[in-house]
Amino acid sequence: MGLQVGERLLEQSLSTMRRCGGGRRECVLFWAARASDTSRVILVEHPAHTATRDGYSVDGNWLTQLWERMATDDTRVVAQVHTHPGVAFHSRTDDAFPALSTPGFVSVVIPRYATEDLDLGSWFVAELQEDGNWQSQPPLIVIT
């Protein structure tokens, strides 16, 4: 069973990344779910971050505030989503520096700065395994 994401949240994600990256820089956001049902994405978090044409870095203080808020709200980040300038794949940096290192955490990479229409077939989606490796095994995202 994959991560269930509503079409509206997907469109919101693409819209946010297009606006933030401007077709020139990468962008990152997080998908969050209730702690009691981590299979269904209910909101999009757009972190404070810096970005270049081929990389991004999330602000540590912003992350601190998010983890504190999630403890109060009983929500959890279940996936990180970021754009690439070209094709979607997981770079060594993507492998090594995720927001969470919990097995089952999902990473989504969207090609061409998310400037294209929604097309899951062009995305790279991987799940963190118990051994610390990332495995891409569809379907990890299910549109609801």
Next chain:
Amino acid sequence: MVESAAVDTEPGVDAPTVVINYGGDEKPFEYDPRETVERLIARAIERFHLTAQPHQLGLFLDGAELPRDQTLEHAHVKPDVHLLLKQIVVEGG
């Protein structure tokens, strides 16, 4: 003044407790004031079932990262405080 040496054993019965938050998930941890920050990070990795290595994570108190080679006592960790465990670097490209 006699400095207490860092210990590498499990906290005993009636040990003080802190709460560690990882990604919004909070768990209580009994601790020994003489154990190092690094040791508590290692125990948290095991308890939260994380794939990260200890050097990739930091333990934060009121927004400040605790020095990993210090004992919890010297890092001013008091019973019942809430600590935050997070990746030191979150980036991609």
